[in-house]
Amino acid sequence: MPNATTRPKRTRRHRRAQREDAARNELVSRSLESAQQCLFSEDYGTAFVHYLLVLNLAPALKDFANESFRFTLFKWAEELDSLGRIQDLFDCYEQAMELFPVDEIIVNSMGEHLFRMGFRDEAAGHFYKALKLRPDFPEAKENFYRVANWLVERWHFLMLNDHGRNHKYQLAIKKAVEGGCSSVLDIGTGTGILGMCAKMAGAAEVYACELSKTMYELACEVLSANGMADCIKILHRKSLDMEIPKDIPNRVSLVVTETVDAGLFGEGIIETLIHAWKHLLLPPPNPGELLSSPSQTGRVIPAGATVFGVAVQCPEIRRHHRLCVSSVGGLDLSAVGQIYSPVSCLADTEDSTEPYTTERLSRLRGGYIQLTQPFTALDIDFNNVQELEGLCSREVVQLCLCVTQDGILDALAVWFQLHLDQDNHLSTGPQEETCWEQAIYPVQSTFNSVKRGDEILVEVSCKDSYLRLCCVAIIRDGNTIHMDSATKGAPKSLPANPEVDLCSALAGLQTNQEKASLAFMLESSEIALLNNTAYHSSFQKAMSKLLDSLQSTRRQQESNAQPDPVYVLDVSEGFSVLSLISAQLGFNKQIGSNSGLVKAYSSVEKEHHQNLLKLLAKGNGVLESALEFWLTHVEDDSAVLQRPATEKLWSAIILDCIETCGLIRQKLLEKASLARCLLEDGGQIFPERIVIHGMLVESDTLLLENAVQGTEPTLGFNIAPFINQFTVPVHMFLDLSTLECRQLSEPVELFTLDLMNSSANYTDKQVKVQVSTSGKVSAIPFWYQIHLDCWQSVSTYSKDSHWKQAAVVLQQPLTVSRGDWFQLSVRLHKSSISITAVKEEEPGANDVNTEVESATNDT
Numbered sequence: 001m002p003n004a005t006t007r008p009k010r011t012r013r014h015r016r017a018q019r020e021d022a023a024r025n026e027l028v029s030r031s032l033e034s035a036q037q038c039l040f041s042e043d044y045g046t047a048f049v050h051y052l053l054v055l056n057l058a059p060a061l062k063d064f065a066n067e068s069f070r071f072t073l074f075k076w077a078e079e080l081d082s083l084g085r086i087q088d089l090f091d092c093y094e095q096a097m098e099l100f101p102v103d104e105i106i107v108n109s110m111g112e113h114l115f116r117m118g119f120r121d122e123a124a125g126h127f128y129k130a131l132k133l134r135p136d137f138p139e140a141k142e143n144f145y146r147v148a149n150w151l152v153e154r155w156h157f158l159m160l161n162d163h164g165r166n167h168k169y170q171l172a173i174k175k176a177v178e179g180g181c182s183s184v185l186d187i188g189t190g191t192g193i194l195g196m197c198a199k200m201a202g203a204a205e206v207y208a209c210e211l212s213k214t215m216y217e218l219a220c221e222v223l224s225a226n227g228m229a230d231c232i233k234i235l236h237r238k239s240l241d242m243e244i245p246k247d248i249p250n251r252v253s254l255v256v257t258e259t260v261d262a263g264l265f266g267e268g269i270i271e272t273l274i275h276a277w278k279h280l281l282l283p284p285p286n287p288g289e290l291l292s293s294p295s296q297t298g299r300v301i302p303a304g305a306t307v308f309g310v311a312v313q314c315p316e317i318r319r320h321h322r323l324c325v326s327s328v329g330g331l332d333l334s335a336v337g338q339i340y341s342p343v344s345c346l347a348d349t350e351d352s353t354e355p356y357t358t359e360r361l362s363r364l365r366g367g368y369i370q371l372t373q374p375f376t377a378l379d380i381d382f383n384n385v386q387e388l389e390g391l392c393s394r395e396v397v398q399l400c401l402c403v404t405q406d407g408i409l410d411a412l413a414v415w416f417q418l419h420l421d422q423d424n425h426l427s428t429g430p431q432e433e434t435c436w437e438q439a440i441y442p443v444q445s446t447f448n449s450v451k452r453g454d455e456i457l458v459e460v461s462c463k464d465s466y467l468r469l470c471c472v473a474i475i476r477d478g479n480t481i482h483m484d485s486a487t488k489g490a491p492k493s494l495p496a497n498p499e500v501d502l503c504s505a506l507a508g509l510q511t512n513q514e515k516a517s518l519a520f521m522l523e524s525s526e527i528a529l530l531n532n533t534a535y536h537s538s539f540q541k542a543m544s545k546l547l548d549s550l551q552s553t554r555r556q557q558e559s560n561a562q563p564d565p566v567y568v569l570d571v572s573e574g575f576s577v578l579s580l581i582s583a584q585l586g587f588n589k590q591i592g593s594n595s596g597l598v599k600a601y602s603s604v605e606k607e608h609h610q611n612l613l614k615l616l617a618k619g620n621g622v623l624e625s626a627l628e629f630w631l632t633h634v635e636d637d638s639a640v641l642q643r644p645a646t647e648k649l650w651s652a653i654i655l656d657c658i659e660t661c662g663l664i665r666q667k668l669l670e671k672a673s674l675a676r677c678l679l680e681d682g683g684q685i686f687p688e689r690i691v692i693h694g695m696l697v698e699s700d701t702l703l704l705e706n707a708v709q710g711t712e713p714t715l716g717f718n719i720a721p722f723i724n725q726f727t728v729p730v731h732m733f734l735d736l737s738t739l740e741c742r743q744l745s746e747p748v749e750l751f752t753l754d755l756m757n758s759s760a761n762y763t764d765k766q767v768k769v770q771v772s773t774s775g776k777v778s779a780i781p782f783w784y785q786i787h788l789d790c791w792q793s794v795s796t797y798s799k800d801s802h803w804k805q806a807a808v809v810l811q812q813p814l815t816v817s818r819g820d821w822f823q824l825s826v827r828l829h830k831s832s833i834s835i836t837a838v839k840e841e842e843p844g845a846n847d848v849n850t851e852v853e854s855a856t857n858d859t
Helices: 012-040 044-057 059-083 087-097 104-116 120-133 138-151 157-159 162-179 191-200 213-225 270-279 316-319 383-389 498-517 524-530 533-556 578-588 605-619 668-677 700-706 720-726
Strands: 183-187 205-209 234-235 255-256 297-302 305-311 357-358 375-381 396-402 411-419 424-427 439-444 455-461 470-475 479-482 492-494 564-568 598-602 627-629 650-654 679-686 689-694 729-733 748-754 764-770 775-787 793-795 807-815 822-827 833-838 846-853
Touching: 044 059, 044 087, 059 104, 059 578, 087 104, 087 357, 104 120, 120 138, 120 213, 120 720, 138 411, 157 162, 157 668, 157 700, 157 720, 162 255, 162 424, 183 270, 191 205, 191 213, 191 234, 213 234, 213 720, 234 578, 255 270, 270 383, 316 439, 316 524, 375 396, 375 455, 411 470, 439 470, 455 846, 479 598, 533 564, 533 578, 533 650, 533 679, 533 793, 564 578, 578 598, 578 605, 578 627, 578 650, 605 627, 668 679, 700 729, 700 775, 700 807, 748 764, 748 822, 748 833, 775 833, 775 846, 793 822
Parallel strands: 183 205, 183 255, 205 234, 255 297, 564 598, 564 650, 598 627, 650 679
Antiparallel strands: 305 375, 305 411, 357 439, 396 455, 411 424, 411 439, 455 470, 470 479, 479 492, 689 748, 689 775, 729 807, 764 822, 775 793, 775 807, 822 833, 833 846
């Protein structure tokens, strides 16, 4: 029996292990030292490799090296991103997450890279995981809210809250299944509701497909919760990629779908149904075989649709798609010809254009006026495959609309009636209580004034499976006035006297050709910004006052040396003319001088934006040397905020603070902090201060658009708890002037951001609000007063504002009576505002606390 007290012998193997341990420790020590040296010399790629080696060999060092490793990873990822080495970037993150699988900061950062590169489903998974790892992680929470708006669009909530729509689909499906359609395919299943309706109606086989990974996973959860996971086969696949028998064993007798958008065909229903009829559906009934069984033939729900339209006058549509002013901030805009939006259905427009946009007509500021009677644009039978295949090759149909009253032709508004079957129909019309918006086809012609009795010629076509409606001419008193595209200059008319027409054409030929070459396309939000004259006028006054002050200071310090120019940097997002307004002011204040007072730099990067600014500068007498493009002077586009020259500082820096959607721009305070360090004495940031205002409102509309409401199951199915995971507490792109709501309090000041004086800022503020009208507080809309300086300010809630408003939506509305007091706790974290609403009860009563948060937007 071995002696238990005997020492083990030192074997050769044991001595070799000791030597290996010593060698490993030496390697770890040297690699760690090398990693730190590489960090010091900013060689992040090599440092990253050394850290990988260290942490794989010595996992015990993870806690010690965690922060340095993160820093190295993020810096190396920035370099890889700038070099376009995207796969290497993701490989590095995968290696990092193998080492630190529960590091919420690395997981969240990976999600940010994925989102920026368009991988929204994958990004959502990383943000959600980071939030699970640390529920109070503000960056992950903000990112998840941001991506949730992309992955589960707000119309999903509206649709599930639209009881009329849901019930009619259920009736049509029930009728078809009970009539013999025993096998069903739900294309674009979303939450799975239509497929579950088919199964509940008695269908023997039900299949569903969904392209979005997020919605596919959500539908799987819904099916499991409703006990249908085993009887409905759901595929994460586009229906166009489905095959028999690979994906489903046999052709089905019924396809149900709602792959339609506001313009009916925009989600690809035509291509989807042509493919389904050819590859997935049983053949349609043969009219000659009256006794053919429904289980042996195929059909589609919806069975068809009728498209309607009307010509409208609408100032809100006009100011987003046409330049409505001749000057802004002292700049004459006539030098640039025409400016048009990327929404056009004309055949010769650029590939980047879209045939229509969408709006809810009943919510447009200033309303709209119908200039014609509604007309029928198209009828389509989804159960006729020949009609579907011939749609795109169908000849252009020309309609003649009679103008019923004088006005400005701004757009054609389009909606449709969806025929689910012979008995059940859904309308998306502007007067309907519906979850749908209407399709808007803007008119961008310079000739747009119509009179009662005129006729508007409209062409209807289906190019590329998109429904296109285009106003091509106006007939007045027997004369035809052709409405050419914005890129073709002035419209051509055919007056009664041909000689007059010829002389006019010859005289205007050169001018029209010049104008045609000077047409520029801007985003609709950028056109609305240009049309915001109040904002540009206020900026012009504020900048003029600053220049006067700087000029006065320099006169007092006058010497024989040539004075330095006033350096102005505009780092606005997208297109902006503020740098040019500054440059022009500099010339106006330096009359008699060959050079202006101001040296302005614009950060616009798109070539057509730069060309537009150059033309405006030339047309307004501003020398080329007074306006330059800043990104040509910086090596790293991500480091825009830096000195104008080694020994120089900026006199003014213009920051773009508010997103068009109504949220504070991400990293605003960080940018302001850096900008302050780059200002000369007496210099200024524009704007200098932002004041956030808000009020209490009751709005069923906001609740319906934010989450599935009520405790009752949707058509008997448990769906709400799953889709409501994607509820976000902030609602963007609101127009409070038309929002259906009851104002329950007066507006109050919620928070102030001082961009010039960081010591005046705070992170928390308590605000008391008294209820002025009894009701249920369901939301806190907010907007901004943008103070350019002490005297000039603009509101994002004004009638000509190009900004929308936003609202924090309470998950549980709070019942209040007139005279009650609310306490709002407002907190700022990295440009993200959160609001906690507490109703103050009578002494001794329990407080009711509802916490909701807003998030910045980064799209």
